[in-house]
Amino acid sequence: xxxxxxxxxxxxxxxxxxxxxxxxxxxxxxxxxxxxxxxxxxxxxxxxxxxxxxxxxxxxxxxxxxxxxxxxxxxxxxxxxxxxxxxxxxxxxxxxxxxxxxxxxxxxxxxxxx
Amino acid sequence: xxxxxxxxxxxxxxxxxxxxxxxxxxxxxxxxxxxxxxxxxxxxxxxxxxxxxxxxxxxxxxxxxxxxxxxxxxxxxxxxxxxxxxxxxxxxxxxxxxxxxxxxxxxxxxxxx
Numbered sequence: 001x002x003x004x005x006x007x008x009x010x011x012x013x014x015x016x017x018x019x020x021x022x023x024x025x026x027x028x029x030x031x032x033x034x035x036x037x038x039x040x041x042x043x044x045x046x047x048x049x050x051x052x053x054x055x056x057x058x059x060x061x062x063x064x065x066x067x068x069x070x071x072x073x074x075x076x077x078x079x080x081x082x083x084x085x086x087x088x089x090x091x092x093x094x095x096x097x098x099x100x101x102x103x104x105x106x107x108x109x110x111x112x113x114x
Numbered sequence: 115x116x117x118x119x120x121x122x123x124x125x126x127x128x129x130x131x132x133x134x135x136x137x138x139x140x141x142x143x144x145x146x147x148x149x150x151x152x153x154x155x156x157x158x159x160x161x162x163x164x165x166x167x168x169x170x171x172x173x174x175x176x177x178x179x180x181x182x183x184x185x186x187x188x189x190x191x192x193x194x195x196x197x198x199x200x201x202x203x204x205x206x207x208x209x210x211x212x213x214x215x216x217x218x219x220x221x222x223x224x225x226x227x
Binding site: 041045090101102103105 | 116
């Protein structure tokens with residue numbers, strides 16, 4: 001199993017540009033999520049999904065869109081990039097069981113918005 | 115006040131030392147807690163879960179004190195490979211019943227030869 005695969009690893013955007021961060025997992029996990037990590041702050045949840053066709057907002061959803069057309073894929077779209085979205089982004093997945101909270105993270109995307 | 119607070123460190127300790135980190139949480143309804151390890155420029159990985167009073171796994175011991183609302187992580191016989199940032203995570207439930215994980219900003223450990 002490859003686990004959680006996230007691309008790209010690095011990206012530089014200009015203000016106003018749009019882009020999609022890709023995330024795929026091959027563990028048949030129902031739950032998938034996107035976090036951002038900023039210096040001095042904990043990981044913050046952007047959006048999450050508990051299954052194909054189901055998405056919901058997390059703590060900091062503004063400026064981001066997601067979709068979940070398949071169990072495997074959960075792309076994150078930046079609609080119009082802003083410097084405040086400069087961050088490290090992690091995709092994470094887990095089995096959606098009441099007793100399971102073990103998250104598997106992708107390797108991260110370092111995004112800079114100029 | 116942050117929901118989950120950690121001393122950012124860095125904690126610089128020699129090999130073989132015992133080191134302990136504390137993590138405090140403000141939501142008394144938090145039900146479970148976790149320690150994740152994050153190496154520099156890498157993704158977080160689950161180290162330990164803490165569901166009741168504590169948990170031990172080899173050189174690592176996690177303890178939970180609900181009365182004082184803190185979790186601790188003790189590392190005995192530190193190895194160079196233990197150098198990393200340790201993230202404290204609290205699980206609670208929102209008013210709509212959704213599970214919510216709150217991450218601390220992490221404590222950095224540097225084990226020196």
